[in-house]
Amino acid sequence: MTAFTLHDLQCFDAVARSGGFQAAAELLHRSHPAVHAAVTRLERQLGLQLLDRSGYRVALTAAGQSFHRKAQTTLAQLAGLQVHAQQLAMGEEDELRVVIGDICPQREVLATLAGFFRRHPRTRLHVQVEAVSGPVERLLAGDADLIVHAVDKGDARLEWIDLAKIPFVPVAAPGFLPFAPTRMLRPAQLREHTQCIIRDTAARPGRSYFMVEGAPQCSVPDQLMKKEVILQGLAWGHLPRFLVQRELEEGSLLSLAGRHMPGSVQELVAARRSDRPHGPVAQELWQFLSSSQSRPAGRP
Structure with a gap:
């Protein structure tokens, strides 16, 4: 032969x-x-x-x-x-493009990136914020070197590092609903009330999260604006618990979570293409994020 x-x-x-x-x-x-x-x-x-x-x-x-x-x-x-x-x-990169998704605790993520890039002053960090399916679309289109968001871990084009679990909870301001919410509240009971949602920044939007079919909607660009709309009693919606924990404790927001509306937990990851080359600074950033979590990078 x-x-x-x-x-x-x-x-x-x-x-x-x-x-x-x-x-x-x-x-x-x-x-x-x-x-x-x-x-x-x-x-x-x-x-x-x-x-x-x-x-x-x-x-x-x-x-x-x-x-x-x-x-x-x-x-x-x-x-x-x-x-x-x-x-x-590849030589040391002049720029790295990082897209931060809307579910991120932005202060913590930016502080982590700042700590790394202070050690690499010759590589400029370009940060962009995208929402819903926007971060993954930017990554797959080649417009980002790394994203911090949720991804489909079954996508063979991606590799990831687990960063945190982000609980989402449905909330409303006191008095927004004409009835007292209970743990048996059903989505159908909210169909007549305005729901606040995040606008998907992807050119081709993906799946929708937490949507109540037929409900009137108002859309906003980010979680902070969504929180303010809900606080002012203009709508209800799901928000990351880290963003509303104090308001829930103070009573300026009420949790609507219960048997039929449990919320969800999103897995926040750092992700990049597994089928593309990465320069030395990108590689070092990947190792930095991996070691900071004390667990190995995931790969499908």
């Missing part, structure tokens, strides 16, 4: 994933004949039939399925090696 090339392996993987030579060619930005020749050459070099070409769509043979599983592992390792080599070749 002669040695096969990385190009041949990539072409086979693309055909296996896309289900056809033309789709694989488009995926790899190569011609159909070039992809077909590469896979045929790979089969000949291995002495195996990897693809069943008898149907409308090509399919993996039993040998092809087994070989493809191993090939995917190899290709992932090679991609990781390429990213590592790019990181080694």
Whole structure:
């Protein structure tokens, strides 16, 4: 058996994933004949039939399925090696772009970043605040090097460091509701009352949180404005507990949490792309955040 090339392996993987030579060619930005020749050459070099070409769509043979599983592992390792080599070749960054999400305790997060960047005066920190699905959209679009927000931990494009758990609680000002709230309060009872929500800064908004369908709404850009709207008795809504703990203790806000409206706990993380190279300062910031939490960085 002669040695096969990385190009041949990539072409086979693309055909296996896309289900056809033309789709694989488009995926790899190569011609159909070039992809077909590469896979045929790979089969000949291995002495195996990897693809069943008898149907409308090509399919993996039993040998092809087994070989493809191993090939995917190899290709992932090679991609990781390429990213590592790019990181080694990068010089110290002039700027790092960090996006802070709306669920963050901003003072604590900014103090942490300030402590790090005081040791790196040649790298300018560019901070941007985004809301709801905006931080993840900025990260995936390549407009941020790191975000501090909640993410989908099942997204293979991301790696993360757990920072904190942020409880959210539904609240209203005393007298906002025409009845005394109890722990049996249901969302349907709030449908006639204005709900304050955070505007999603993403170009393509994602899922909505805590929305009561059919309720009148007012939207605000951030949690502080949301808190003020609720304090003034203009609406009700969910807020991070760290932002309203004093008001709940003083009675200037009432918790609406109960059996049917339990609130939620959001996992605050620092996240970055796992499939992109990161410069030396970004790497050091990642290690700084990881070690400050005394637990390892998460990876899907």
